[in-house]
Amino acid sequence: MLEKQVYPDLRHYPGGPPIPPYDVTGHTLGMLMGVDVDQVDEPVAADLTLLETIEPRRTPLPARPDWGYAFPPSSNAGFLAAARLQAAGIPVYRAAGRFESNAREHAPGTWLVPPADDAERILEQVAEETGLVVTAVDRAPRVEGHRLREPTRVGLWRVANNMPGGWMMWLFEQYELDHAVVSSLDFEGDLADRYDVIVLPSGTSRTRIIRGLSPDRHDESWRWAYGVGQAGWRKLRRWVEEDGGTLIALGSAVAAARRLLDLPIEPVLPARGLPARYGNRGGPTRITLGEVERRLRDVFRSSAELSRTLRSRVVDPTSLFFSPGTLLKQEYNPRHPVGYGMPETWPVFFRFDQAYQLLPGFDIPAEVVSRYPDDDDMVASGWLLGDEFLRERANVVAFEVGRGTAVTMGSQIAFRTQTRATFKLLFNAIFHGPSQPVTAAELATLQ
Template structure:
C-alpha cells in the first residue's frame, strides 16, 4: 500500500472528463442480453481504460441505474461521509434471497452472537442461512484498482448466467460497500484535470484523501471515530455479520502482481485460532484460482510485511469478531507501468508459486486479477456455506464458554518465565518434556506455571460510575458498542468480590461472542520479540504493537476473575453523553473540575462569548469538596449562566456554584489564536489534531510553511502546533525522520493551492519561529517535530543517543526499539501543563525521543521513573528511558516551548494525554501575557 499524505481543504472541483468512449471491442466486460448497462456505456470511458478514472459521482449514478435494471441487487445508504456524501453499499444476491434479506440477516446475527443457541439449533440455522461476504473498495483512494474493479465485478454478477455465478448468487449474500467516497471524487477529479492523458497523475494531490486522516482511515477501526468507519463497523458487527471481510488494496510486491494471504507471524493471542486456519484456506483458494486461470505473480507470507497483530484495520478487526479478514495488495493504475525484473522473484517457491515475467502492465490487467480474486472468495463461500456459518457460531459459542470458566491466554512473557524456570538443560529428545526435570520440578509443575490462578483471564470488567471524566468513559464504551460488544449498566448498587459499586456503573463481561475484541481493548498487548535472525536487529512490526484502549483513554476499571452477576441491563445502543450537574448557589460564580476533557469545550464556549475564565493554581476546598490544582473559575453573569447550563446538558460537565469568589492565586486565560501547522499533500498527525481541535471547539487556523517564512507571526498567532511529522529531518537528526512531502511545480497545480507549497527550513523558517517564541509566543512540538524545539534554542536536548567523538548518533535498533507501545510515566499535575491529569499516565511511544535539560528555565512535566515502563506492546532497551523526561515546559525568551516526545494525540486515541496539548493551548498565552 502506498502511503500518500495529503492536506485538508475544500472539495475539489475539476475539469470535466474527456468525451471519448472506449472502443466496444476492447471492453473489459462484454455485452449482455439482460438489459444491464455495461460500464463502457455508463461512463465517459470504460473504467479500467488507460489514463481514465471514474469518480464517485458517476459511480453512484451507475449503481442507482443498476438497481433499477436488475433484480439481483439492492442499494443501501449506510450513512454520510466526513464531507457529507452518501456512502452506498450494493447488496448482490439472487432475487429469491433479496426478497428474504431480513430473514437471512437474522440468521447471521443469531449465529454470530451465539446466545441461547444449541449446536443443533445452530446447525439447522446454518443449513437454512446464506453465507455473507463483505468485499469493499476505495478505502485508500489513490489505490485506484479497487474502485474501478468493483464497478466491473458488480456488473458481471448482475449480467452473467454461467453456473458458477448462479450458484454463488444462490448461496451468498454479497456486500459491496465503497469505503471512501470523498477520496474517490478527489483523486479521480485531480487525475482527470489535465487534457493530455500522458500528463495525468495523482501524486501531487494537495490534501488528505479522507477529510481528516487520509491513509489512517484504515487505522480507525477499534475507535470508529471517522463517520465512514462507524458506518462500516455498524454493517459488519451490528447488522450483517459477514463471515468473510475482504479489504482490497494496492500496491503489490516489487516484481510481482499481488500479495494474497496467508500472512506472516505474529498473530494476536486473543482471537480464536479457527479464524486463522480458515483464513489460510481462503487465501490458498485465491492463489489456486489465479494459478488455474494462468494469472502468475501472486505471493504470500514472506513477500510482504503484513501480519495479523494490530486490531485497528478493516481486515484485522475482523479476526477479533470471528470473521475471516482478507487483504490483497495489487499493482496497477490508470497510467500504464512496467513490472520490473527482480531476479529473486523468478525462482518459484512456496510463498511465490508462479513467478511472472517482466512486462508492461495496464489497469485492465489488474481488473482481471481482481475479478478472479473476488470470484475465488465467493466460490469458497458458496461451496463452504454451511461450514462457514456453523463455524461462525462455534467460535462465538467457544468464546462465550471461555468467558464463563477459568481460562488463560498464553503470551510470550509466560513462555519466557517457563523457560527461565526450566533452566538451561534440554530434555532428552526421545523422552520429551513429560519426564523432564529442571531445578527439581517435573514438567507438569512447569506447565502449571502457565495456569496460575492469579493469571486467569477476567470474567469481566467493572467500570465504576462517578469517574473524574465520565464523558471520556462513555466515548470508550461507545467505541466498544460500535464494534458490536455487549455493554451492561447497573440499575442499582451492587457488590462484586467484596467491592461495592454504585448504580450507573458499567459492566463488560467476557462471556460473549466478541470476547477476543473485549480482551484486546482491556488487556495489555504482549508482542513477541521478533528478530530478523538470532542476535540480529528486530523485525519491524506491521504498524504498532501496543494500543490497549482502556489504558490510552485513562479508564478506571476492575478486572473480575471470578464469575459474577448483578442488577445489570444491556445497553441497547450508543450511550448519550451523561448529564452533568450544577449545584450550589452561584451568586459569585462556578468552579469546574479540570479533570474532564470536555471542560475545554466548555472553556472555549465561554471565551467565545467573552466570559472571563481562570485556572486556580493551588488545590482548594470549596462547595464541600476538594479540587485539584487547575480548577476552572467562571464568574457569574447571564451569559455564563446560559453556557454553563448547556455545558452540563450537552458536555456532561459538573459545576459547583459559590457565593463568594475564591481567594486563591489564579491564572487568567485569554482566547488563544492557534495556528496548526500542515504541509502540501497533508500530514495525518496534523489532520488528527485538526479533528480533535474541532471536537473540543478550539478556534484555529491551518498554517503552511510559506506563511511561517514571512515572519511577524506574533501579529496573528499566540500558539503554533507542530504535530509529529511536520518538521523535516536530516541525515544526522536524532528524531524520527518523517516521510518526504511531494512538492509539485507551482505551475502544475491550481493557484489556490500554491500557498500550501514549501517546507520548514533551517535557514528561513527556524529563525522566524525562534523570534515568535522569544517575543512571547508559544510553540508546541510533538513527536519528531521536537527537532524544531532544539533548533530554535529551547534549553532542552535529546536524551536517547550514543556518542561517537563529538557526534551524537541514533541508537541502534538492537540497543533501543519501542515500535508503537504504551509506556507509563509520572506526571507533575501541580504544573499548569498537566492540570487535571492523574499522577501517572500511559504515553504512546513510537520510537520517540526523550529529553534532558540543557540549561535553566525548564520544568519537567512528565518523566520515566522506572527501568521497565512498558505497559503494553514491545520494548527493547526500555531501561534507557529511566530518569529522562517525556514532556518539558521550557522558557525561551518571553515565550514558551512545550516539548512532547510521545505522540500525545496519536490517531485521536490517547484521551488520557490530550490535556498536555489542550492545557498548553491556554497556559502558554496566559503565562506569557
C-alpha cells in the same frame, strides 16, 4: 481491547534486530481513554438488569452561586467549554493551586467562570452534551490563578502530506479551538497579529519549514505550504522570544523546536537509520595499521566507550531500542499548568519517538512535566526493547524562552487522536502559554 497486550519478542535472528509488527503493539482501550479497568477473573454473582441504551451521566447545573462556577481540570470536556466561553467573550480563569469550597476540594487547574447568563447557557449545554460536572463556588478562593487570553488563537503548522497534522486539525475542530493552518503568507505580516500559539505536529522539520513545497512545481493553490526561507525561520524565533508566542512541538518536531530556540535538551535514545557500513558514500578510506591499533585501544579503554562505539558504528540501533507503538509508564506533575488534570501516573503512547535529558541552560529555564519512571519494566501494554534507555528521562518539558514559552512533547501524546487520556497535555499547553498570571485579589473579581 481491554486487556494489557503482551507482544512476543520476535527477532530476525537471536539477539538481532526485531521483526516489526504490522502496526502498533499496545492498544489497551482503557489506557488510551483514561479509564481505570479492573480485570475480574471470577464469576460475578449479582442482581443485574440489561440496559438497552447507555447515556452519559448528567449533573444539573447548580443554582447561580454568589461568586462563580467551577469545573474540574480532569475532564477533556472542560476544554470544549473553555473554547465556547471564549468565543462568547466570557472571561475564563484557572486556579493555580488547590482550594476548598462548599466541602468540596478543587485541584490545581480548576476552571473558574463568572455567573453570567451566557456562561450558564454554555455550561448547561456542554454539561448536557458531555456530562461535564459544574459546581458552585460561593466565595472567592485565596489562590493565585491564570486568566486565559481572549481568544486564544492557535496556528497549526500543517506541512503538506503530514498525516499527524491532519489528525490534529480534526482534533481542534472537535474541541472548537480558534485555529487556522499556518500559511507561508502569514510570514509576510506580523505573526503576533494572527497567532498566540503555534503547534508543530510530528513530521515537521526545519527543512520542511524553510523549504516547504517549491513554487516552481506547485501552483498558487499550494502557496500555504511553500517554504518560509531562512528569514521566516528567524521570524518564527523572534515571534517566541520577542512577541511572547507559545511554540508547541510534538514527536519528531521537537528536533525543529530545539534547533530553532536552542532549547537545553538533548535526545538520549539510539538513533534509527542505516548502520555505519552503509553511510560512507565516498568509498573506502585507507588507514594505516598503526591507526587501526590506536582506534581499537581507544574503543576498549572503558566499557562506556565500547558501549558507545557498538551503538553508533556496529549494532543496528533497533536491536538496542525498539518501541513500535507501545503504552509506556509515565509520571506527571499535575501541579504544573501543562500537567493540570493529569493523574500522577498514567501510560503514554510511544511509537518510534524520542526521550530527552535536560542540559544546563541558564538563559532558558526548563521544567519537566512528565518523565519515564525509575523502573526496570517500562511497558504498560505492548512491546519494548531497551527499557534502560528511558529510565528517568524526560518526555514533556516546558521552557521560558525570552518573553515567550515553548513546550516539547517527545512522544505523540495525541497519536491518531486515539490517546484521549493525554490530550490534556496538549490543550493545557495551548491555553496556558498566552494566559496571564493573576493574584488572588485579581482572581476574586472574575473580570
